[in-house]
Amino acid sequence: MRDVTYLRPRTLSEAVQLYRTTPGCRPLAGGTDLMVMLHARTLRPEPRGGAVLDLWSLAELKGVRRLGDILEVGAAEPYTGIIGSAEVQQHLPALAAAARTIGAAQIQNRGTLGGNLANASPAGDTLPVLLAYDVVVVTDRRSIPIDRFFTGYRKTALESDELITAVRFPIGRQVAFRKVGTRAAQAISKVVLAVSLTPARVAIGSVAEVPLRAHRAEAALEGGDVAGAIAAVADDIRPIDDVRSTAAYRRAVTQNVLRGLLDAFARG
């Protein structure tokens, strides 16, 4: 840690410039993933003498903004701000629900959507919600549709010098959310689902190397076939046995929770 250079840009354009020109530079937002990895030494800044680019204080990356039919959330807006936003509560209740399940209050004060996206953990709690809303990930140079964002285990479509600046949500979509994490707080998900009926979206975390859209289940749902969707979702996912749970459990719970969310939709 002592060898790491700490960079704190004052503006987004300065941040973009520094990120492009500093080799071995890691963006830092709330630090809820990065600090853990540095402390546990599962990540070592490379090359030796690498840098950390602190994005936390950049006003351009904060806040929740209404842009016509779009709600834009700043990449470095903490979950606490998202949960407290009246616009999010009104238009994106599933996002607020997901944000409330992340860590504890301390983590919610620091964790961000930009960080959750860039870290690209298959267990990221907001990621299925972002998939179910068909969000657009805005960067310093382009817009990336969320369904093209996750390219492999902890891999994203971001260029090596590209910074996430915001996430854009369409307004007016009904999304249901549920996380199964075994305890009531501070748990990493075993299965996390976000589901929309119109359009049909079934997005699931912790069941494959990436947060994924269950395309077979969605196709069945488009045709109004709820039972077919529940059966098909088992073929959409690729769960494994790991320290947190088993493939068999994740498969069964994915189907059971999907059934529960679809039943809830049917009951209105």
Next chain:
Amino acid sequence: MFEVTQATEVYSTIEIAKGDVAAGEQAADFVVERTFRVGLQEQLYIEPQGAIAYPYRETGNGKRETGVTVVGSLQCPYYVHRALKRALALTDEQAVVIQAETGGGFGGKEEYPSIVAIHAALLACKAGWPVRLIYDRHEDLAATTKRHPGVISHRTAVKKDGTLLSQDIYIVLDGGAYCTLTPVVLSRAAIHAAGAYSCPNVRIRARAVATNTPPNGAFRGFGAPQSLFAAELMVEHVAERLGMSSVDLRRKWMLRVGDTTATGQNLTESVSAELVLDAALRAVAPNRLTAQPPIRHGRGLSLVFHGSGFTGSGERKLSGTVAVAGLANGTFQILTASTEIGQGTKTIFCQLAADALGVGLDKVVLAPQDTSLVPDSGPTVASRTAMIVGRLIQEAATELRDRAKREPLPLRVEKTYVQPDSIHWDEATYRGDAYPVYAWACTIADVDVDMTTGEVRVTDVVTAVDCGKALHPVMAEGQIEGGSLQAVGWATIEEIKMKDGGYQNDRLATYLIPTALDAPRIRTILVENPYSRGPFGAKGIGELPMDGPAPAIIAAIHDATGVWLDEVPATPEKVLAACTSR
């Protein structure tokens, strides 16, 4: 991991025999057999293991002399003292051990601090400079001892009317790769294995085996939670076979004054199975019958006892000593090596002394737990501190008050434990008075089971406890509440998976314990059935609350789902699989 039931390296074995099991089975209408499994558990005290070692000792005037001083987070200063003397060839005076403020131990700070202390002391001696050695949480989880996992089989013979004829019990505890206090843990497991019940014919065979995992060691309950888990669920299975209510069956079987335990101990006083059972049943509202799918409610009950103090002749061998001193300035000092680790020792010791001395609480102070200052009152373990050490303090303070009427201060009175002549224990045959007395508890647990995820939410835990006398009721309830929550975690979500002999869940991100949001409503009913040799009748309760909740929760899960799990932890994975395959 070596399969514990197949392991061939044995640390110790125990056999307890009473009556004739074969004869019991011959007279039976039913013989019910069942095997139970219990898992590892981490103590998860607040601060990880740690010690500071100084390559010298300081005498009164600040002068440094040859020796080693260790300040650490620990339960038993004289255990560490003994370890240092042996490892570094020091005399009694040269080794000095001082307890730092310690945030919980649960047995995890009983034995392991000796290892940390020796490591730090060796480094300090080599460096000629103080050395601080503090594990981070990951190191602590990965390396320190856990609760022994085990496999426990029961064969129980009964008549159609529920009459208990025989219990045949076989216990295997997994000691891991090195022997810790494992044989002593096995002893307490075996002695409690028949449960709080009177049976004419009992055979208990117990063995602790070596496997390829990190060693397991002391943890609140010390083997009893493991064997009582099996004993209590066995009552449920027999009741089910008989078509009887398990509460009625417990009432038929439970120990009463005059009954004998598996070791042949004649229970003469403070026997409270019926008292706590009635008190717990009175305290709960009728069970809820309906729940909104996919949630199902269930309720389960357990009835347990826990021996207070060391097993058998342990207290006699130990000869714990305390002192109470009256100082010239009119204040009094309690000198004991018993540690405050969150359970309330500092407060109740001062209460007992102040009461006996006839002075206010503000006139009594507890000397630091520093081996250069205080006598060896024994380790802070085995539910012995209030009952055994508390009584010695009471006696010393009483004598001091009497002497102070005739003699000028300063005065100092020492008291050493003397085993009453009425306690007989034969270590070779495991016959006799295994414990001076027992504490009793009945726990009723309510659960919500989510049938779509197998998640078990323990909503309520009500425990009626006989601790003889609650010296400080708020702290006594605190002990029960903390122990209950620890037991809820063991029963439901605290799971360690093994890979190549190591723990996979060796971080707090993967070893989950209940959070405040997961905690049930916990209610404690204190029933006081005094013990003649305890201070004001008090018995030990430190470990008791670890015993009852797990079997009550498994019974509640059965009540909710119709599925018997027979193992802890009842993780969502196991609950869902069992419900699905049914």
